[in-house]
Amino acid sequence: MDSFVLVGDAREVSTLTTSFSSNASLRGFLHGLPGVDKVGADARAAMLGTRSIKTTAKRQAIDLAISMVDLTTLEGADTPGKVRAMCAKAMHPDPTNPDVPRVAAVCVYPDLVAEAVQAVKGSGVKVASVATAFPSGRSSLEVKVTDTALAVAAGADEVDMVIDRGAFLAGDYLKVFEEIVAIKAACGDAHLKVILETGELATYDNVRRASWLAMLAGGDFIKTSTGKVQPAATLPVTLIMLEAVRDFLATHGRKVGVKPAGGIRTTKDAIKMLVLVNETTGDGWLDPDWFRLGASSVLNDLLMQRQKQDTGRYSGPDYFTLD
Numbered sequence: 001m002d003s004f005v006l007v008g009d010a011r012e013v014s015t016l017t018t019s020f021s022s023n024a025s026l027r028g029f030l031h032g033l034p035g036v037d038k039v040g041a042d043a044r045a046a047m048l049g050t051r052s053i054k055t056t057a058k059r060q061a062i063d064l065a066i067s068m069v070d071l072t073t074l075e076g077a078d079t080p081g082k083v084r085a086m087c088a089k090a091m092h093p094d095p096t097n098p099d100v101p102r103v104a105a106v107c108v109y110p111d112l113v114a115e116a117v118q119a120v121k122g123s124g125v126k127v128a129s130v131a132t133a134f135p136s137g138r139s140s141l142e143v144k145v146t147d148t149a150l151a152v153a154a155g156a157d158e159v160d161m162v163i164d165r166g167a168f169l170a171g172d173y174l175k176v177f178e179e180i181v182a183i184k185a186a187c188g189d190a191h192l193k194v195i196l197e198t199g200e201l202a203t204y205d206n207v208r209r210a211s212w213l214a215m216l217a218g219g220d221f222i223k224t225s226t227g228k229v230q231p232a233a234t235l236p237v238t239l240i241m242l243e244a245v246r247d248f249l250a251t252h253g254r255k256v257g258v259k260p261a262g263g264i265r266t267t268k269d270a271i272k273m274l275v276l277v278n279e280t281t282g283d284g285w286l287d288p289d290w291f292r293l294g295a296s297s298v299l300n301d302l303l304m305q306r307q308k309q310d311t312g313r314y315s316g317p318d319y320f321t322l323d
């Protein structure tokens, strides 16, 4: 079927219950979602990936992309000093130019949350913590809830949890659902981003099912990837997730954000994502409250391309060829 007439179909499935007492009923709901037209999704994402934007809109798009970045370091070798340096950059991406907007958030491992909270205090930059035995998600629910609660107690504004991909792929949807519900409860006021790790989900249908599962269980955001698995934030997968949040709002009346993460390296990559958002959900999602770019290095290229827009001088590679 054509995945771009999903809204009407999703309204039909929304008449099913959304409080699931058994794995069979949840499975029935998820497998009742319309199948993704893989060829159509790939073609549409590819087409939108070549879409031009006006020269006059480039600078605005770069600033919007900067304001949507979750500036991330998730390395075993992370130190308090590295996190402080990243936070300084998050608050003032270009210290010589106060016109450059701050990023949306920094994203760190739980043990570095307190350091980040202290570093960004009063700046408006949020602190996101990965949790739930990131990146594999292989641990007990008790450990995952404790991991989450400790991150929140340390001051995390946002929690990026991973789903149990093994349980999902084995068809144990209720286990994944109940785990998300429990982590959401442990978050308190912190926003919950649910990482699907789409590179391990095998099919686009599974990406759509996991998106709906995460939204039905209470996720505030759905996020593509940990950044540790390839492929990560591809355009087709992000498209499918954008369709899911669009249709979930239409059928369930709750708005959920989207965060592609992993492998977004250039300004061109970032702008393609913004075009995808504009053409799929409309500009209601073109806001850091509803769309984020999880990335460790794209900010550098956004700053270089911004400088090029402003001064015409920049000796680095010209990634920004959209026109």
Ligand SMILES: O=C[C@H](O)COP(=O)(O)O
Binding pocket: 072, 074, 107, 225, 226, 227, 228, 261, 262, 263, 264, 294, 295, 296, 297, 298
């Ligand atoms: O959530 C963000 C990712 O971990 C960062 O991935 P990246 O290093 O490919 O930008």
